[in-house]
Amino acid sequence: MSGVNEIRSTFIDYFVKQGHEAVSSSPLVPHNDPTLMFTNAGMVQFKNVFTGMEKRPYSRAVTAQKCVRAGGKHNDLDNVGYTARHHTFFEMLGNFSFGDYFKDRAIELAWNLITGPFDLPRERLLVTVYSEDEEAYGLWKKIAGLPDDRIIRIPTSDNFWSMGDTGPCGPCSEIFFDHGAHIAGGPPGSPDENGDRFIEIWNLVFMQYEQLPGGERVGLPRPSIDTGMGLERISAVLQGTHDNYETDLMRALIAEVAELTNVDADGPQKASHRVIADHLRASVFLTADGVLPSNEGRGYVLRRIMRRAMRHAQLLGAREPLMHRLVPALIREMGRAYPEIVRAEALAGETLLLEETRFRRTLERGLSILEEESAGLTQGASFPGDVAFKLYDTYGFPLDLTQDALRARGIAVDLGAFDAAMARQKAEARANWAGSGEAATDAVWFQVRDKVGATEFLGYETEKAEGVV
Ligand code: ATP
Ligand code: MG
Ligand code: MG
Ligand code: MG
Numbered sequence: 001m002s003g004v005n006e007i008r009s010t011f012i013d014y015f016v017k018q019g020h021e022a023v024s025s026s027p028l029v030p031h032n033d034p035t036l037m038f039t040n041a042g043m044v045q046f047k048n049v050f051t052g053m054e055k056r057p058y059s060r061a062v063t064a065q066k067c068v069r070a071g072g073k074h075n076d077l078d079n080v081g082y083t084a085r086h087h088t089f090f091e092m093l094g095n096f097s098f099g100d101y102f103k104d105r106a107i108e109l110a111w112n113l114i115t116g117p118f119d120l121p122r123e124r125l126l127v128t129v130y131s132e133d134e135e136a137y138g139l140w141k142k143i144a145g146l147p148d149d150r151i152i153r154i155p156t157s158d159n160f161w162s163m164g165d166t167g168p169c170g171p172c173s174e175i176f177f178d179h180g181a182h183i184a185g186g187p188p189g190s191p192d193e194n195g196d197r198f199i200e201i202w203n204l205v206f207m208q209y210e211q212l213p214g215g216e217r218v219g220l221p222r223p224s225i226d227t228g229m230g231l232e233r234i235s236a237v238l239q240g241t242h243d244n245y246e247t248d249l250m251r252a253l254i255a256e257v258a259e260l261t262n263v264d265a266d267g268p269q270k271a272s273h274r275v276i277a278d279h280l281r282a283s284v285f286l287t288a289d290g291v292l293p294s295n296e297g298r299g300y301v302l303r304r305i306m307r308r309a310m311r312h313a314q315l316l317g318a319r320e321p322l323m324h325r326l327v328p329a330l331i332r333e334m335g336r337a338y339p340e341i342v343r344a345e346a347l348a349g350e351t352l353l354l355e356e357t358r359f360r361r362t363l364e365r366g367l368s369i370l371e372e373e374s375a376g377l378t379q380g381a382s383f384p385g386d387v388a389f390k391l392y393d394t395y396g397f398p399l400d401l402t403q404d405a406l407r408a409r410g411i412a413v414d415l416g417a418f419d420a421a422m423a424r425q426k427a428e429a430r431a432n433w434a435g436s437g438e439a440a441t442d443a444v445w446f447q448v449r450d451k452v453g454a455t456e457f458l459g460y461e462t463e464k465a466e467g468v469v
């Protein structure tokens with residue numbers, strides 16, 4: 001059984017042998033795209049190469065890319081701790097062809113890796129293709145010899161990728177692994193496809209068209225390939241589990257949480273261990289790439305991640321700040337592959353300690369209010385939005401932390417009332433605003449403020465719909 005670190009190298013070495021340039025992960029804060037909150041896929045650093053705006057000295061590349069999906073269009077934050085396959089921070093392995101090889105070679109390379117070096121049992125593999133992509137259907141039959149019932153045609157945008165409203169786009173084909181009938185969930189395209197039985201491990205994107213501004217779609221003269229495979233998911237498969245959190249790397253982090261809190265990692269509070277391990281990675285990697293917790297934009301997403309982890313630390317009975325004490329374990333596991341976290345060790349530790357110390361001042365009080373206000377509520381009930389707002393405004397509870405705290409009991413926050421409370425506060429702020437005396441400037445200030453919402457919520461809203469893989 002290989003560890004996560006070896007699996008990453010196996011992927012990279014395989015594609016290097018096939019003539020791909022090994023390119024380092026780009027930072028989590030994309031330099032080339034201010035509209036994107038965090039790097040959320042391997043292709044992000046190559047966007048301009050795909051459009052032809054930028055030239056590189058190679059036409060094939062392979063990467064292990066740091067990704068965060070906790071804001072904007074791809075937000076997996078709410079899934080963490082509740083599905084076996086989602087993280088906020090994860091690594092996406094990918095091979096890329098910039099006008100070099102195309103669909104047939106991409107499918108062949110992928111199939112040969114998973115059935116060769118990775119040696120996955122063929123009978124557990126199935127794939128999806130875009131319903132109009134007969135070519136991909138035929139290639140999977142020819143190259144992999146898959147039977148018809150394991151090549152599933154999907155008509156939705158899940159299997160059609162586009163970079164934006166215009167630009168490169170094309171069908172994609174996803175490879176799934178069947179973890180077995182003992183796990184709940186249906187195959188892709190079925191009503192219960194979101195279970196953990198059939199897990200999507202690899203997405204192959206065939207960039208073959210260009211979407212023009214007028215709505216017309218034309219063929220690209222030199223089609224390209226973009227793929228993304230979740231390292232944690234393929235590691236789970238290779239380590240004989242359906243659960244990313246059971247892989248060696250995540251287990252090592254979870255063991256450290258268990259050790260420091262003295263709470264059984266596999267007992268009734270196992271979701272808390274998982275959330276903490278996941279959010280630790282996101283927190284340290286984001287800090288290492290220059291994001292600091294704050295009240296807006298990227299910094300607010302980081303603060304939400306940190307505070308949610310800190311509430312779970314509190315649930316595990318931690319009396320003192322916990323998160324900063326976990327940093328060395330993460331560095332042991334991932335510092336060789338990502339030296340930037342070694343360099344950022346002190347900064348990440350201090351940032352976590354400061355944030356946790358501050359948040360702890362209000363955490364207990366906030367939690368007891370949450371407790372009191374929800375005491376009489378049963379499954380399906382709704383939690384008062386004005387209380388959720390007070391928790392946010394006075395006790396520093398991001399809305400999703402309150403939602404997460406109530407989720408296990410099937411209680412949802414009344415979002416309409418939450419927004420109304422937020423709007424009321426804005427109106428009061430406006431009424432109390434003495435102003436600069438220059439009416440025009442003040443008007444612009446409030447227009448901007450109303451348009452973007454409270455600054456704290458930039459985290460939810462500023463990202464434009466952006467690249468999938
Ligand atoms: P899912 O449908 O499971 O949410 P996705 O279709 O959103 O995945 P893609 O955008 O196709 O994922 O990303 C490529 C690959 O990255 C996926 O096939 C998967 O292996 C991995 N991946 C995506 N999101 C996550 C995540 N939140 N945590 C871990 N791995 C992920
Ligand atoms: Mg997803
Ligand atoms: Mg998917
Ligand atoms: Mg996908």
